[in-house]
Every structure is written in C-alpha cells, then in structure tokens.
Amino acid sequence: MKLTVVGTGYVGLVTGACFAEMGNDVLCIDVDAGKIERLARGELPIFEPGLKEEIVLRNVAEGRLHFSTDVKEGVRFGTMQFIAVGTPPGEDGSADMQHVLAAARAIGEHMSDYKLVIDKSTVPVGTADRVRAHILLCMLAYYVEWHMREAWRELMFADTDQAAKATRDPVAAAERSQLALDKLSSRKLDDGTPAHSFATL
Numbered sequence: 001m002k003l004t005v006v007g008t009g010y011v012g013l014v015t016g017a018c019f020a021e022m023g024n025d026v027l028c029i030d031v032d033a034g035k036i037e038r039l040a041r042g043e044l045p046i047f048e049p050g051l052k053e054e055i056v057l058r059n060v061a062e063g064r065l066h067f068s069t070d071v072k073e074g075v076r077f078g079t080m081q082f083i084a085v086g087t088p089p090g091e092d093g094s095a096d097m098q099h100v101l102a103a104a105r106a107i108g109e110h111m112s113d114y115k116l117v118i119d120k121s122t123v124p125v126g127t128a129d130r131v132r133a134h135i136l137l138c139m140l141a142y143y144v145e146w147h148m149r150e151a152w153r154e155l156m157f158a159d160t161d162q163a164a165k166a167t168r169d170p171v172a173a174a175e176r177s178q179l180a181l182d183k184l185s186s187r188k189l190d191d192g193t194p195a196h197s198f199a200t201l
Helices: 010-021 033-040 051-061 071-077 098-110 127-157 160-168 170-186
Strands: 002-006 025-029 065-068 080-083 116-119
Touching: 002 010, 002 071, 002 098, 010 025, 010 051, 010 065, 010 080, 025 071, 033 065, 051 065, 071 098, 080 098, 098 116, 098 127, 116 127
Parallel strands: 002 025, 002 080, 025 065, 080 116
Antiparallel strands: none
16 A cells, blocks of 8 residues: 655654555655655664664665655655644644644645545644645635636637627626536546545545
C-alpha cells in the first residue's frame, strides 16, 4: 500500500519508517528542505535506538521509504495521508494547530481522488472536524475557481451573440455556472461513487 506521512519529526519519521518496515511504500513529506536533504544523506533528525541502521537506512536502500519536499507529489502518492506534524504548546498550554491545518489545506488543494486522512499528531478533541472542514473548503475553492475559468473559456469561444448576451446578463451567467457545478457533482467514478462526494472524507 502507498502511504504518505506529512512531517519527518519524531512522530512522522518513526511512523513512516515502521510502516515501510511492514512492507508498505512510504513517502515522507516535509517543508524543511534542509531536513529532507539530511535524511537523503542518511542523517536522522532524531535518535531512537535501532531506528537508523535497522529500519530507516535499510528501507531506503530497499526502495520502500522515500523523502521529499514536494507537497503535491505527497498528496497524490498515498491513498492514506498521515498528518504527523508538530503541535507545540502555546503560552496558554494549548496545542499550536497551525501546521496540522496547513497540512489539511495542502491535502484539500491537491487531492484529485479518494484519500483517507489520519491525524497522527498530538491534537485536542475535535481536531478531525477542523481538519475535514479545511480540506473541504480548499476543495470547494479549487473546483469553483476551475469552473469559473472553464465557463469563461467557453464564453470566449462561443457564438458571439450568445457570448455578448451572457456577458450583459449576470443572471444567465450565474445559471450557466450553476449548471457546470451541477454537472461536476453528478459525475460518477467507475464503481458508481460520486466523483466529488465530500461525505467520504
């Protein structure tokens, strides 16, 4: 199975390495280019007895464990997306959720098929709902933007009279955009599942 782990700190690296040890194909993503470069050289940012030689280096050599800074590649790679970024405590002792929610937004921005998202970071109760909301908002923003571009492209190459009418008539333009969105929502995958059903997240 292909898995993506977002974050290569203590939680993320151990999670990714152990899943690779179990025979999975794992891609660990981190926005810290320096950390990824060190991991590519076999230098671990953490110390855990036996982790480096017995698990990480061997699984890298056998092609099951990979590292990258390319978030888009990471989202497309794994059906299962493990968010394993840091949540350091703030001044009031609450977990800093900015990195978790940033990872969620990246998943929502780049996902193009079904993903199972797992919160592996240390997070408070209710985080799954917040992660889901951020993913959905990014997906919705992307699809609306895409359809606006498509609708405008169609107008540019449509019959001149129709294009002029649609441009002058905002109601007609809105109806056309709504039809495009309805068409998108009605599309099915090969197994009959709605292609863009947010309920499966």
